[in-house]
Amino acid sequence: MADLRKVARKHIEDLVKKGLSPDEAALQAAKSVYAAATSMPGVQSVAAISVAMSQSSLIDFDAPPQKATVPTKRPKKRTVAEHLDDALKARKQPQLAGIPNKGVSKKTALDDIADAVQERKNTEKMLTTVAGMQQMEMSLFQVAPWDDDLRAIPNDLGRSAVFTTRNKATKRVACEDKLIYHYNQEIEITYTGIELRADDDELVWQQILEYAKHSPLGQNVEFTLYQLCIDLGWHINKFYYNRALSCLKRLKATCFSIKSPRHCTLKNLSLLGDFDIEKDGNKKAVCKAHLDPFLVVLFANDHYSKVMWSKYRTISPTARRMFDYFVTHANPYPLKLETFCLICGSESTRIKKWTEQSKAAGKELMDVGLVEKTWVEKGYIHCIR
Template sequence: MEHFDEAAYRDSLIARGMEPGLATDVAANVAANRPRLLNKSVTKLLDTPEAMANEPATAIKAPSKTSSAPSAPAPKSTRKPKRAPQGEVSQKESQAKRDAVLQKTMEEVKKEQLSLFDIAPWDDDMRAIPNDIARTALFTVKNKRKPREALQGQPIYSYNQDVRITFSGIELRAEDDELVWQQMLEYSKRFPIGLPISFTFYELCTDLGWPINGKYYKKAEDSLTRLQASALQFQSSRLGTLVSLSLLRRFGILDRGKRSSRCQVELEEEMVYLFAGDHYTIFVWEKYRKLTPTARRLFDYFASHKQPFPLALDKFQQMCGSDTARAAKWKEQSKAACSELTNSGLVAGSWVNGDMIYCKR
């Protein structure tokens, strides 16, 4: 088991804005419960649909018999009672079982004050993204000069056919929003899930590799506002339906205009479900954040698979939410993304052959 440094964990909580007394209590609680909890392996609770199917269904009691005198027989109806389709019944039962497991898991996470790092650990020079998000068009690569769309209940393309997402909010883009969200996951990973964390715009822009000036502080604030105002309806065979999940539950600025000004955010507690069961991808942040949006989205796809399966150009365009009109131009853009990805060192090689994109790790 990985050694847990209680003092270092406490100091990291204080450095992120937590009161020293609370930080001491949280660190002690995590240290006390960590061995038992990690041995129990909470992450496996959400590993597969089969695991959820093993949860016992609620028993239905048969009506009790009575010894009272029989009443006169009711007239027989010639109309057969309506029965719900078998598939619909099975689907509702499966969803009920998933809901029970999700609730049980979240109660355990809250009770033990687990952090995202306890469930999905990654090193500080790495970042992470859930696979079910990496393979969707949630973060687009549209031209930055084109105004962002305001979307309401918009279906989001997913390469995985069993994942369905609808989105409400201002369009999110890979150029900034994807990176800012990943950095929020990084800031939050060592805090108990659902606890507010704080940071400065200086820290955020530094970690993103953005210039330190008012323009980029405003860019960061706008992105955080979009992430907080987002609403996702998420459904998959693994998790069932998660209702109204926001990429950031809360965002605010404390002491705005003062030298002591700090941002404060909270992640949705349900965000942990997307990571549970090792359904996430980690990558080298320094290289990843320097990629252009199209090259980064290409890496999202290849890195989120154990085997880098070839990707059709038209599927990649859908995954990017690209509005490039001509297929020939998109092919050239994809070739450029392959070259950039290869030169980054994140993969051994990537190239286009015919209408398919290939990758070698």
């Protein structure tokens, strides 16, 4: 209800006129709102109640009656949002205006409200944090430093099927709110855009991050297509210039929603913002690109991994996706062949063929020295870093 807060304020005013103190009136109003949300689900929307409770500092369950006339130091008030947090942890409904606590085991409407309140808190905290980092002109390197001979990948992308290994001859799929596979079921990634592949899009994005790592968050970064091709190990000709440009266009057209227990939901996140090419078609064509400042959230708290660029960029897409998974774990657990197939976004349906492809990818990693040992046994891929 859009007028929920207005109704609550008027209710408080009416109770004060009847002789209650403002704190006592706020308590009664809180109980009324709380009871409406829990005893009659659907009367109020979860979103409206979460907004009202997270913003209503007047509503307090622990406020003592105002008996003393001499000002005394009072304990810190606990808001409804804090009570919701406690209820969520305890997974039970507190006593409200005489309503008995039945203690249901399933997730209740109260839990949904508490989740919505927490999500709102996390979102506000993230917005404030990233805005503060921009104001201080902090760079990605200050959050997630890596040496110039290395490149970085967020663990959430390394363990998911954001970059696929489908055959070059297969046309890329156009995705609309597609649920992307992630190794961790607690993390939910949805994607709108053209299918991204490990063969080129992943490499181009990692190299752009390298160009941008010392620039203040949200500011443009400049590089030439010539330098981009050199750093990727691609030939210098029209074909590879066009290939690089196609990757930039696909990366710009990405739209991700990433929900993780580590942070609030990142919405409308693009791997590359606006970009402009000056002197297009020329060897010195300059690209001015913008990176979304909220990408920093994916790297926060050391939740990223580093790869040796001179070796990483030379391996096949399947080997690269296998290493993406292994490098994001200090001691990798054995990986099911079926799970690895999902991480690669592969359409392979023949188990024997996929087993041979996985063995070849593992041998590739050992040959270039990215891992000490890897092997396939009883349907699992094993690795020693």
